[in-house]
Amino acid sequence: MTELEKYQGIYGSVDFSSYGHTCHGARAIPIIARWQPKTVIDVGCGHNEFAQRLRQALPEASIIGCDFACPSADLICWGHDIPQPDKNFDVLTAFDVLEHLPPEDVDRTLSEWARISKRFCVSISYVDSINRYKGETLHPTVRPEGWWIDRLMRAGAMEIKIEGRYIYGRWIQPLRVAKNARVILVGNGPSILAQKLGEQIDEFDEIVRFNDYLTTGFEKHAGSKTTLWSCFAPISKKAQHPRILLPHEQTNADSSAKEVYKVPARHYNELRRIIQERALVRSGYRRDSTGLLPSSGLLAATYLLNVVGVDQLSLIGFDHFAKDRSSQHHYWLPGAFGTPREHDGDVEGDIFDELRKAGRIFNIGTV
DSSP states (O other): OOHHHHHHHHHTOGGGTTTTOOOTTGGGHHHHHHHOOSEEEEETOTTTHHHHHHHHHOTTSEEEEEESSOTTOSEEOOTTOOOOOTTOEEEEEEESOGGGSOGGGHHHHHHHHHHHEEEEEEEOOOSOOSOEETTEESOSOOOOHHHHHHHHHHTTEEEEEEETTEEEEEEOOOOOOOTTOOEEEEOOOGGGGGSOOHHHHTTSSEEEEETTOOOTTOHHHHOSOOSEEEOOSOOOSOOSSSEEEESSTTOOOOTTOSEEEEOOHHHHHHHHHHHHHHHHHHTTSOSOOTTOOOOHHHHHHHIIIIIIOOSOEEEESOOTTOOSSOSBSSTTOOSBOOOOTTOOHHHHHHHHHHHHHTTSEEEOSOO
């Protein structure tokens, strides 16, 4: 039985006569009204009761309901293939819809929603469905909230807020990297000088470098190619590379950048919380860890793995600020530098070790 056959059967059955009449978005109307949208699409609308209520709150707005099986919808189509122009709607809503998707449809559906709308407001059920149709669950994708937020961010969700059962935010252009791409993160640690692996580095599909990186004069060790520049900002100087990953959504690049991607604040803040908690525990609760921040290297690695969805990463030049082999901080600067107070290399090293044991990251070379 296909998903379409399942839901056509539900909407045609007297046993499910109340199905599609529940207005899960009723309490989200004040959230949406704050934005004063002119156009709204409600995906998975069922019998369109949310659209009817929203029209009362926003009489000037154009509001349509979309569903792939319910005959009461204004527009009948799949959620991953909505025949509307790019950014045609100020707001897209979908209440208790996403858990109904098969897992393989989640990413392409969210990408389609990001294509046609500017903002979103959704609710998601994190438990199995009470209803069954011919023995089959109606919630094939039951996942925790964090998993869903990662998928929203993968589609470009930014400025994410949670209010009651509702998750809302806006869309920006997401970073797209194939899950099986060969990706290497080239850190700025002095260990990169121990081996001449520049040619091997340049063979990767995606080559990510950080902050004030330098390749000129270090090509034999660090390579020469760059495909993505991850840098803390604000950036006032001319971009070192036109394709930029900013570690926080509130940061902006200058006009010389051609492609700008941003790590959502939701991801940044969660990683910062983890680092601070681990540092506190590591110190036996004797350390004030509230000033610790994730490094740009750890941010990029976790963002690429957990949000963008890359299967594996390779690393080189990630020394975690250790000074046991060299007092240098960056491989191109000969002077000695102390360990930065805003980062905890031991905690970050532990996180990278866990990712290594899980088969998500690999170090190239022997150092």
